[in-house]
Amino acid sequence: MQYPEAFFRSVLFWGKVKQELISNSTIIVAGVGGLGCFVSQLLVRAGIGKLILIDNDMVSESDLNRQILYTTKDIGESKVKIAAQKLNAINKFSKVIPLKITIEDKKSFLKNPAFAEYTGIADCLDNYESRLIIQNLLKDEIFMVHGGVENDYGQLTTIIKNSTVLLQDIYADYKMELYPIPVIPQSVSVIATFMTHEIINNILGMPQLLNQLLIMELSDFSIFKIALKK
Amino acid sequence: MIKVKFYTLLRLLIKKAEVEIEVDKIKIRDLLRLSQEAAGVKFFHKLLEDDGSMKTGTIILLNGKHISHIDNLDTIARKGDVVSLFPPGGGG
Numbered sequence: 001m002q003y004p005e006a007f008f009r010s011v012l013f014w015g016k017v018k019q020e021l022i023s024n025s026t027i028i029v030a031g032v033g034g035l036g037c038f039v040s041q042l043l044v045r046a047g048i049g050k051l052i053l054i055d056n057d058m059v060s061e062s063d064l065n066r067q068i069l070y071t072t073k074d075i076g077e078s079k080v081k082i083a084a085q086k087l088n089a090i091n092k093f094s095k096v097i098p099l100k101i102t103i104e105d106k107k108s109f110l111k112n113p114a115f116a117e118y119t120g121i122a123d124c125l126d127n128y129e130s131r132l133i134i135q136n137l138l139k140d141e142i143f144m145v146h147g148g149v150e151n152d153y154g155q156l157t158t159i160i161k162n163s164t165v166l167l168q169d170i171y172a173d174y175k176m177e178l179y180p181i182p183v184i185p186q187s188v189s190v191i192a193t194f195m196t197h198e199i200i201n202n203i204l205g206m207p208q209l210l211n212q213l214l215i216m217e218l219s220d221f222s223i224f225k226i227a228l229k230k
Numbered sequence: 231m232i233k234v235k236f237y238t239l240l241r242l243l244i245k246k247a248e249v250e251i252e253v254d255k256i257k258i259r260d261l262l263r264l265s266q267e268a269a270g271v272k273f274f275h276k277l278l279e280d281d282g283s284m285k286t287g288t289i290i291l292l293n294g295k296h297i298s299h300i301d302n303l304d305t306i307a308r309k310g311d312v313v314s315l316f317p318p319g320g321g322g
Contacts, residue, residue, distance in 0.1 A: 031322045126322035150319035153238040172298035175286040176320035183321050191319070211294075215237050215316065224237060226314050229294040 006091045007047045018204055019047060023093070025119040025203045026050040030103060030134050032083045033057070034066040034183065035147050036124035038192030039199070041069060043094070043122075044087045046200060050095045051087065052114050053080045056102040062180070066188040103130040120202055122195060123147060123159075126181070128167070128174060135159060135167050143202040145209075147195040150181050152218040154191035157228070158198055158209045165211055165228045187218055232256065232307050234265040236273075237316035240288075244271045258290065259303040261313060277315065278303075288317050 003011060003019055011019050027048055029036050032055040040051055059067070059074045059082060069086040070079070080098035087096045097114050103125065121144040125131050131146065138144055140162040147156040159166060194214065201207045213226045235248040249268040251261060259282075266273055277288050282303075284290070290297045291314040297305040307313055 033322050035322045124322045126320070128320065147322070148319040149321050150317075151239070154319040169296060169299065170291075171289065171318065172296040173286055174289060174318065174320075181319075181321035183319075187319075217238060217241065219242055222241075224235075226291065227294045228291075 003047065004091060004093055006045075006093065010046060021203055022200060023047050023049045026052065026117065027199060028052045028054065028115070028118050028121045029124055030054050030121055030130070031124040031126060032067075032069070032079045033063065033124065033126055034185075034188040035149060035192045035195065036122070037067045037069040037083065038189055039122045039124055039196050040083060040087055040096075041090065042193065042196040043199065044090050044096070046196070047091075048094050050097065052097045052099060052118065053083055054099050054101060054103065055079045055083075056100055066183060066185045068185075068189075103133050118142070120144065120199060122199055124192075124195075127176065128171060131167055135161075143199075143207065145195050145198045145202065147191050149187050149191045150183055152184055152187045153216060154187055155213055155215045156191060156195050156198060156209065157211075157213045158202060158207045160207075160210065163210065165230050169230055170213060170228060187216075190216055190218065231309060232261060233312045234261065234268075235312060235314045236269075237314065238319070239317050240273055240276060240315050243273055243276065244269045254309045256307055257303065258292065258297055258305045258307060258313065261307055262303075276317070288315065290315055 029040050032053050057079050059070045059077050069083045074082045078100050080100050084096045084098040123131055123144050123146040138161050144159045146159055198209050211228045213228055215224045232251045233248055236244050249265050251264045293311055
């Protein structure tokens with residue numbers, strides 16, 4: 001397969017075989033907010049085959065500190081619509097499907113033919129109720145890279161139903177205490193970058209965060225891994 | 231010896247990554263009390279409600295397993311165990 005010049009530098013690093021695996025993959029990005037904007041953009045720049053963007057929200061001014069696909073002129077517009085436009089402008093290679101639906105609307109989610117086949121899910125959601133819903137929809141062997149961010153720290157892991165701990169094993173009955181959540185652009189971009197790398201690791205069949213929770217704290221540039229158990 | 235490790239906001243508050251408690255066997259509830267003494271910084275209010283129950287905004291893992299799935303604060307930690315404490319990032 002002949003790849004666009006846009007991927008030349010990546011192919012120099014990871015080679016044509018890996019580029020082809022990435023270009024044959026479909027990732028559902030659940031939530032196109034802070035994490036979702038970065039993850040989507042990085043995946044398109046990496047040459048992902050297809051992205052399915054899910055979000056029901058509109059762009060608001062308070063999103064602009066961290067949601068890099070949006071600008072002031074997008075305020076009030078549908079996030080998935082604007083995100084798809086911006087992503088399509090990066091390159092024409094990735095097919096981007098914007099779906100303005102809620103995660104809670106499981107029926108429209110499951111009936112949508114876009115979900116017939118996908119390689120994995122990027123959990124870029126902003127609350128645990130929605131995260132549990134999308135995890136429960138996962139097929140047994142499909143990966144979901146889960147990320148969460150707050151203040152200047154965040155965490156991520158890979159969830160695969162039949163082989164790793166699940167979100168409820170890690171978080172139990174965790175409830176978020178603050179809303180809106182305090183968060184800065186730097187922590188969002190780092191966690192999203194790590195998530196994108198782990199998504200690509202999963203696509204290439206070498207996930208690094210199975211039963212491992214990676215915690216990143218920007219305050220003193222610390223990264224930790226905690227081994228997780230069921 | 232049991233290691234108690236602090237992450238994210240707790241680590242910033244306590245200004246230590248971990249404390250080591252020299253006991254063979256202890257309930258998490260009592261381990262937290264000893265850890266607070268060892269750390270020299272009060273952090274109970276971040277983990278526990280006034281009535282002593284666990285707050286829902288914090289995670290306590292014993293060897294990578296949430297204590298809610300064992301015996302909550304009555305979970306027994308033993309020599310060699312690692313307890314991890316942190317409020318996770320909830321946003322997306």
